[in-house]
Amino acid sequence: MAEVMDHRAAILGSIRKALGQASSKDAIAEEYAAIPRTYTKTGGMERAALLAHFEERLVEYDAGVYRAAKDGIAAKVAEILTARGKPGLTLPEGVPAEWLPEGFSFEVAGLQALELDKTPGVLTGCTVAIAETGSIVLQNAAAQGARILSLVPDYHLCVVFAEQVVLTVPEAFARLEGTSTLPTTFVSGPSATADIEMTRIKGVHGPRFLDVLIVVEA
């Protein structure tokens, strides 16, 4: 233990020696607050254009994009699963019953990787979505669950409510402020790589297929 402490003291001491006199906590906070943040914070795009922008970005990533009204979620889920040839999906805790159509099997998953590897896919909600970058943000919360759920299965269907979609990255961070310590994943399209000749290829280790169902008012 003594040796570990030595390295800590050595590094912090070396930093202090290089920087000179330390500032007070208040002075540091004041200096931090004075950093100019003149970049765009909020969007100001009206709802319909915002959703169209989000869709366009998702399609560019090769994600499937669908729309449903609030009372038509289950019917749309049934349509998507039929199109994908899926007999059902795995669920995190807290998925509302009205998302789930009859005639398909939905099971709340355990968190065993080997079992999840055999499931046909997963259905989740999200915390916030970013139109500008085509991103959905998942956290360990109701209807989203542990990170493993949206990782190991090869197919992910994500339900995004229109009011969860913001235009800019800073707007998303403003919404995440209160839950920033939760495990969080920003997902922008299906897993991909550009490591071979800089060609973006879909589907390496994460889900190879991503569908997003956007739920609008009516």
Next chain:
Amino acid sequence: MSGVQTQDGTQWNRQDFPEAAKEILEQSQTRKNVQHATNVIQGKRNKVVAELPDWEDLREAGAQIKAHTLRHLDHYLAEFEANCTAAGGHVHWASDAAEANRIILGLVQQHDAKEVIKIKTMTSEEVGLNATLEANGIAPIETDLAELIVQMGKDRPSHFVAPALHVNRAQVRAIFQKEMHLPDLGDRPEDLATAARTYLREKYLRIKVAISGGNFLIADSGGMCIVESEGNGRMCLTLPDVLISIVGIEKVIPSFQDLEVFLQTLPRSATGERMNPYNSTWCGVHPGDGPQEFHVVLLDNGRSPILADKEARQTLQCIRCAACLNACPVYHQTGGHAYESVYAGPIGAILTPQLHSMKEGRSLPYASSLCGACYQVCPVKINIPEVLIHLRGKVVQEDQATLAGKFSLWNIGMQAAAFLFADAGRLGLAERVGAVGQKVLVSKNGFIEWMPLMLGGWTQTRDLKALPAQSFRQWWAKEKAPSAAAKNGRVSHG
């Protein structure tokens, strides 16, 4: 020169840039691959950067956040440590590569692991972690596609975002066919990615210890952020029981909120995407979600002394996007291996010598034409050309302080040049002497095709126009100076 062990057991920093570059310039396939890849990323990067009207504001904010953090680095590291520990993480401190290796090896052995899965980490390469693990009977398995290609090909990374950018698909296929025993493997990128998926999936599901680097340490939440594309990162930081992250001390940022800047600038600069497929953030240990044992090793290894140099401190603002590599005309020709350094390209040229207290990589500050393309694309506004010149000055001063350096031809030549250029009369005399003295070297066509000693570096690949019989200054003094002096009412001293 003493180097650091790389994946294939060879050394970094084996030779100076000019020698290493000469070897690479003869490998036409490698050059073709590098040029193709850097052109593609540059094109994509320029397109998505142009989309953001506030790009310059984002650069400025990013630069200032990083500069502020570096000015108070001890404060923010202590804050990170306290918050990460409170969230159930274990924070370790490593002054140097040996200590980092000792800590990580100890943790891996404590869990009796014979294999570990790894997310691409340049700090691991910097400390030679794979060699240490292998020497102790532990197999490190790289999971980033490019890093896997490098590892299986017993090669070295040449770019820190796309480490295998110097090989093409046919070469990748040959490596995978041999190492994965897949004689019928195709060479479409899809085939190669699928082969990697199948090969690694079994390992993700089985291996219990993972090692990663980190893009950002977040002081106010005690969290970490990892930015990636393939999902291999998510696999490594979600499925195993134990996660060990080795991160440079300069990677800390004050607040979770600051990611709103870097998660815009990093993906656009690194891969030319609006957002890379996956970003993960987490704090310590979360019950029922991810590894239940989490260690962060904070690595100094030559970083803290750089803070003392106010002009060069900005080097540590780097977020490792590699945009400067892709934009650099020198990197474009030589690729990454010529730098003989874990960190290649313009940023490597300033970081590497400083990490080694200017004891290694001393030729690297000269591996640049100072065109400034690197500064222009840098998302945290590191003025690389300024630091390059500053470091050249350091190299020269240190050399002059040694006896051999003081009496070297370079130093004598430069001192003589400084003496001549310092005074108009001396320069005029030198021009007149030169015009006569050069006669033995000038060919019939009026060009000098050969020069002696180190001046020969110039004439090796091009001819030099001979000094004219009359210099501009002589011409001016004769033709223009009298009338100019009359007009201005003062005497020219040309």
